[in-house]
Structures are given as structure tokens and as C-alpha cells.
Amino acid sequence: MLIKSKLFLSNFRVPFVPIFLLFLSIFLGSCGGNLFQLTAKKDTTEAVYQDMKVALNNLDYDTAISKALELQTKDSSFYLKCEKIDGMKICPREDLAGAYASKCGLNFVTFVSSLTSSSGSPFLFFMQKFKSVTITPAMCYEAQKVIETFGADSTSRTTEQNLFMAILGMAKMGTYLRDAADQDQDGSADSTYDSCSSDVDPNTSAKGISEEYLRQVVSGMGLVIDNLASVTAALSGGSSALTALETIKNTCGAACSITDPNSSSFNPTVTRNLLKSSDQGIETSSGCTFPCVVCL
Incomplete structure (x- = not known):
């Protein structure tokens, strides 16, 4: 498979040590002697940014x-900067988002x-991608x-940022579901798990998924759908997982299109039945039966 677009690759957990060496060679080549001046002046904005980039390339996301x-x-003005200077992209917010995503458990290259x-x-499928991976869904x-x-939406961002958001949406779905439903990390929902239940008390034998987690899962799906064009363009072949998401979205409509987990359009009944x-x-079984609040 060909990955046509590579987003913030230095921000993600990429298992190639030479990336750090490449970063240093680029930085040294573009900054010359200023590199050592910046490192000597630890209180400068540029020095803090350099420390952040070095930490990223050392996979030290904290x-x-x-x-x-x-x-x-x-320096809020520098933090908000997103531009190329002397051929080098300076975009602290993209870097920060990449660090957060990696802490979440996302390995961008492997995942894409x-x-x-997918099948x-x-x-x-997305839950299984985080089997045996250290995750922090939040x-x-x-x-x-x-x-x-x-x-706030895909029309206001770059193609690369939208690709990031699409993959991030899949990671949200996968990490929150893995944390709630696959405690033994075997790639399938635990025998004690029930999507219809909101019981997350560790002292009970049966486990469910909280509304907070449900909101993150379905808003993750919304991120994928909102940015679907970007991720489709990044793949040389199709993806049955993405096709299936489009089918689900067409069936359940607005409830499956939210990107904000706090949206009033969230429907817990629809989401629980989907899971x-x-x-x-x-x-392996289907359908939830909920006790009615007002029975006619």
C-alpha cells in the first residue's frame, strides 16, 4: 500500500532511529551556529521549542x-505560528497534537x-489495533x-491536518473501546462485557461502557466521516472499515456524525445498539433491551 501523505511523522511513535539523526542534520544545516546559542540560552522561546522537538524525536512525549x-x-504568538521558515516547518500546535496522540497509543505509520x-x-477492527498497546484514551x-x-471542521484546516483528524478519530474509537471492553487484550470483547450496560464499577463482575466513553467513541467516528476524503486520498487501495463506517453513518444519520463528544445530538441508545x-x-450477540422510563 502506498501512503501518499505523511502527517507530522516526527511527532509519532515511529520505530526508526535515523529520524532523530535526520532531524539533527536538518536543524544543524538550517540554523548553523545559532543552534548552540539557543541551547545555551535555555530561557528563550526558540530554545524551549528546540527542547520540545528533541523530546519528540526521542519519543519522550511527556x-x-x-x-x-x-x-x-x-510566547503565545510563537505557539500559534504555523509556517515554513528557511524550509523548516514551525508549527508547535501540530507538534503538541502529535505528542498527545502518541501518548494516547497511536503509531501513525503502522496504523495507516x-x-x-481491514475486514x-x-x-x-479499530479496537483490535490497540491490542497489547499502552494506551491513555483521554x-x-x-x-x-x-x-x-x-x-472546527475539515473545511477550515489543511489536508494534512484533516488526515491527522481522521486517523485520530479511529484511534479514539479503538482506545476507548479497548479500555472499556477488552481488558485482557485478546482482541475481542471480554465475556463479562456488555455494551448495553453503563456499569463500570470495578467491584462488579459484569462491565459496561460509560456514557463519557460512548461519547468519545461516536465522536471519533464523526471525525473519521468528517475527514474521510483526506484519509481515502492517502491510501492507494480501499478500506472495508471506512466503507462500513459510511454505511453506518447513512443508516443512523446525525447521531453518528457528531465530532464534539458534548454534542446534544448524541444518542446513547443508538450507540449502544451499534456496539x-x-x-x-x-x-457476538446483537440488540439492547432497556427498561422504559415511561411505558405506554
């Missing part, structure tokens, strides 16, 4: 996030490369909020 937030406080091999339920939402500072489905969800 430090990268800390430095980006320090930069935001120290797996999309054309079956998209929810299950970090995916932090990454989303950062990219949304460039624009409790053998062909579209993550379980």
Missing part, C-alpha cells in the same frame, strides 16, 4: 507536551499501513482539541 505548554504560556487490510466490523481527545484550534452488534459492533 517532556514534549510539557515544553509545548510552557511555550504556549511563554494496516487500513487496507469485518469497523469498531472491532490523550486522543486532547490532541483533537489542539487541532480544532486551526478550525452490541455482531456485524457492526464488537460483540
Whole structure:
């Protein structure tokens, strides 16, 4: 499969040590002696940014996030910058979003490369992509909020930012579902898990998924749909998972198109029934039966 577009590759957990060496060679070549001046002056904006980039390339995402937030406080105009200077892209917010996404558990290159091999339920496929991966689902939402500072929807952002958001949406779906439904990390929903239940009490044997997690899962789906053109353009072949998401969206409409987890259009009943489905969800049985509040 050909990946036509590469987004913020230095921001993600990429298993190639030479990337760090490449970064240093580019930085040294473009900055010359100024590099050592910047490192000597640790309190300058440029030095903080350089520390953040080095942390990213060392896969030290906690430090990268800390430095980006320090930069935001120290020099907001520099933090908001997103442009090329002497052939080098300076975009702290993209860097911060990449660090958050990596903390969430997303390996961009590996994930995109797996999309054309997708089959079956998209929810299950995305959940399985995070089997045996260290995840912090909330970090995916932090990454989303950062990219949304460039624009609330796909029409206001660059193609690369939209590709990032589409992949991030898949990661949101996968990490939140894995955390809720696949505690033993075998790639399938645990026998004690029930999508129809909101019970997440660790002291009970049966486990469900909270409304907070449901909102993140369905808003992740909305991010994919909103930015579908960008991710489709990045693949040389089709993806059955993406095709299935379009089918689901056409069936359930606005409830499956939200990108804001706090949206009033969120429908927990629709979302729980989607997950409790053998062909579209993550379980082997289908359908939820909820007690009625007012029975006629």
C-alpha cells in the first residue's frame, strides 16, 4: 500500500532511529551556529521549542507536551505560528497534537499501513489495533482539541491536518473501546462485557461502557466521516472499515456524525445498539433491551 501523505511523522511513535539523526542534520544545516546559542540560552522561546522537538524525536512525549505548554504560556504568538521558515516547518500546535496522540497509543505509520487490510466490523477492527498497546484514551481527545484550534471542521484546516483528524478519530474509537471492553487484550470483547450496560464499577463482575466513553467513541467516528476524503486520498487501495463506517453513518444519520463528544445530538441508545452488534459492533450477540422510563 502506498501512503501518499505523511502527517507530522516526527511527532509519532515511529520505530526508526535515523529520524532523530535526520532531524539533527536538518536543524544543524538550517540554523548553523545559532543552534548552540539557543541551547545555551535555555530561557528563550526558540530554545524551549528546540527542547520540545528533541523530546519528540526521542519519543519522550511527556517532556514534549510539557515544553509545548510552557511555550504556549511563554510566547503565545510563537505557539500559534504555523509556517515554513528557511524550509523548516514551525508549527508547535501540530507538534503538541502529535505528542498527545502518541501518548494516547497511536503509531501513525503502522496504523495507516494496516487500513487496507481491514475486514469485518469497523469498531472491532479499530479496537483490535490497540491490542497489547499502552494506551491513555483521554490523550486522543486532547490532541483533537489542539487541532480544532486551526478550525472546527475539515473545511477550515489543511489536508494534512484533516488526515491527522481522521486517523485520530479511529484511534479514539479503538482506545476507548479497548479500555472499556477488552481488558485482557485478546482482541475481542471480554465475556463479562456488555455494551448495553453503563456499569463500570470495578467491584462488579459484569462491565459496561460509560456514557463519557460512548461519547468519545461516536465522536471519533464523526471525525473519521468528517475527514474521510483526506484519509481515502492517502491510501492507494480501499478500506472495508471506512466503507462500513459510511454505511453506518447513512443508516443512523446525525447521531453518528457528531465530532464534539458534548454534542446534544448524541444518542446513547443508538450507540449502544451499534456496539452490541455482531456485524457492526464488537460483540457476538446483537440488540439492547432497556427498561422504559415511561411505558405506554
